[in-house]
Amino acid sequence: MSFFAGARRFIVCCAIAYVLLKALFLTGLATQYVEQIVLYALVMIIASLGLNVIYGYTGQFSLGHAAFYGIGAYASALLTHVFAIDSVPLFLPVLLVAGLFTAAVGGLIGLPILKLRDDFLAIATLGFGMLVRTLLDNSDRVADLLGGSRGFIGIPRITSLELVFGVMAVLIPVTRNLIFSRYGLFWQCIKDDELASTAFGIDTGRMKSMAFTYGCFLAGVAGGLYAHLYTFLHPSNFDFLKSVDFLIIVIVGGMGSITGTIIAGLLWVGFIEGLRIVLPSGMLELRWVFIPIFLIILMMLRPYGLIHRTESRLLGIGRK
């Protein structure tokens, strides 16, 4: 049976990783703090994967990805509150709806802006990110629950290791399948040469929109997982710097590599958390002085990132 056949190996890897981590946490070898960080890293990976589809594969430079992450977060939190949900099985449809809603917003916004060239698309997405941030800051005017600049509190903690791995075991293979299908082929063609793509029958407008919408879907789902992990949302979590975080993970991990995004996501979150432990509190702000320098040097030396267009076959992502 070919249905989801390629995903099997990856699902097995997920299961193994899950068992190992669960053992670590249950036996207390790793603290709850570490568990939180690991979950956060996995959530970041899902969101960054979305940006990788949009930018790494299709070449659409978006500086507003955090906005969609935020939309998904707030939407999901609103839904669990309205429907008084606090169990995983009931949460799954919420996650799906939040993801689809975010995708719809992405699709709508994409209509005018995806026609734009690189630099102008960057500004448009940047502007959108700022707009969303402003809306979130004023969200208490729409519903006091949303909290505005006070933040959205009281979100039930539903995100667990099981849930996150479950979501990953589905979404990563789905993403991989799309990438290896003719859609991924078209996306990469568009990135390579949009004009030639058109000349050979690719409906570039539709394909770009599809990539963008799917990327926003992933961001929305990740946002939903995030909201129910930290149980508190504040608009400042979804600002430009968060968009830069996603961008760094995609670039460092390698544009056009799912494996790269996974590795980079783990490394990046690990690095930031590591800094938090190692550096005295005053020095933490220094990271935003060195990160841009690192970014600039990376652009000069390896503009395509560490892992370019290759996937790990061992983990079940690469193709036979």
Add this chain to the structure above:
Amino acid sequence: MRALELTGLTKSFGGVRAVDDLSFHVDEHETVGLIGPNGAGKTTVFNLITGLTRPDAGRVELFGKDVTHMVPFHAVHLGMARTFQNIRLFGGLSVVKNVLVPIIGRDGYGPLAAAFESAASARAEKAALARALEILDFFRLAAKADRPAGSLPYGEQRRLDLARALAARPRLLLIDEPGAGMNPKEIGDLLADISRVREVFGLTILLIEHQMGLVMNLSDRLVVLDFGEKIAEGPPAQVRKDKAVIEAYLGEEFTC
């Protein structure tokens, strides 16, 4: 039936008339060579035909259908494919993927089928890959199927460009300066390739080319452009002796 009919086609860029009231036709199974000095507007004509550029005036008809305001990506679906003057391969993708693009675009499968690897999508992919390799074989590129297209030597890149256009199963093929930058041996191979392709696939061809030997050999008819206007039309032997044509080329090498 006429494969291609241009009527009164006109296009200006800024103040420059790139194409000026151009009319000519290409009959089915004919090979027409579009020639003229540099800057005569030949590639613009291609862009107008394939919808990459919008004409200011005039009509383009493809197999009887009005395609003047066609959306560019429909060209392939309507039976027309082209190569590019500067090749424009998908350099970062593999050779076989370049050829796969026009094939898999047609009889495809939807995104959900793709996401969950349905049996139908797997079958479609397999069939498309088989056909792609067939075409590569025809062009003697099968051995390099998995290499990045950008890593191929120049002559092979041009062949790949042609292969990609053929993969779209066109009835009308627009070839833009296939011989540019080639040495005599490569041109000989190219001549053989295009003749073979034309015969096997029953193609109608509109060809832009500066290498006179190539274009004279392949074309049933020539259309000569200068400053966007048609200055001569007819069989190669006749056009060669046309005074206006010789004048236009004065100062250029009219090599045969």
Add this chain to the structure above:
Amino acid sequence: MEFLAYTLQQVVNGLQLGAIYALIALGYTMVYGVLRLINFAHGDIFMFGAFIAYYCIAKWQLPLGLVFVVTMASTAALGVLVEKIAYKPLRAAPNISVLITAVGVSLFLEYFLSLKSIFTPNYIAFPRPFDVEAYDLGPVALTNIQIIVFGVTAVSLLLLYLLVYRTKHGRAMRAVSHNRETASLMGINVDGVISFTFAVGTALAGIGGILYGFAYPQINVFMGIMPGIKSFIAAVLGGIGLVHGAVLGGLVIGVSEVFVSAFLSSTLRDGVIFIILILVLLLRPMGFFGKGRDKV
């Protein structure tokens, strides 16, 4: 009648803000003209100008004329430095790499200058070396600050016009803007022209920084972000790459922002500017003065 007076006053206030946006927008548009690059860090150089001016006035007590000179020289130097270090090495690289580098430069400037050992992460009160006075002109009141802003901006625009259209340097800039390759084939020192363009553009941003400090006397290392984006939107609105476009765009955005603040709500301010951007990109992407040549 009161409503009319109020509206006119908002127009004046809007033009004050707009003049500053125009000065910043000019830098964006000139750099885009010669390099087809959006200098993301431009807003931060504007911020740097405001801080240098602060030091000139508050710490070193320089006379006003010298404040302008020092500030302009500093921002111009920073602009040229950024160009040489971050953008020039990537001239041949794909556009996106340069964009990412620009984002990096912007972040670096913000966070480096926010360190306590350099400038400060806090808000600082910008000292005005004169007292504020308002003059009644019928329905509107004009402050001396506004007069200074309009005056300085007008002089700057005049000098810029003379530079771009009446000097050899200006002609070189326009040539490179038009077609870099041809310009270099004609013997123009393209690298020199690019550096010069950066210098002029960032010098104007420096003036903007001073005027901003006078008009809205609170500065902070992140103050350049929003004005930077809005000024860029202004440049697009007027027609990216066109000097008169930047001026018109700046004034329009400034007046729009003040109007939204005054008549709708100040929180909607930034959102409306973004909507203006979307409308421009949808309806007239080449901008007001653009001729559809530059495909956005």
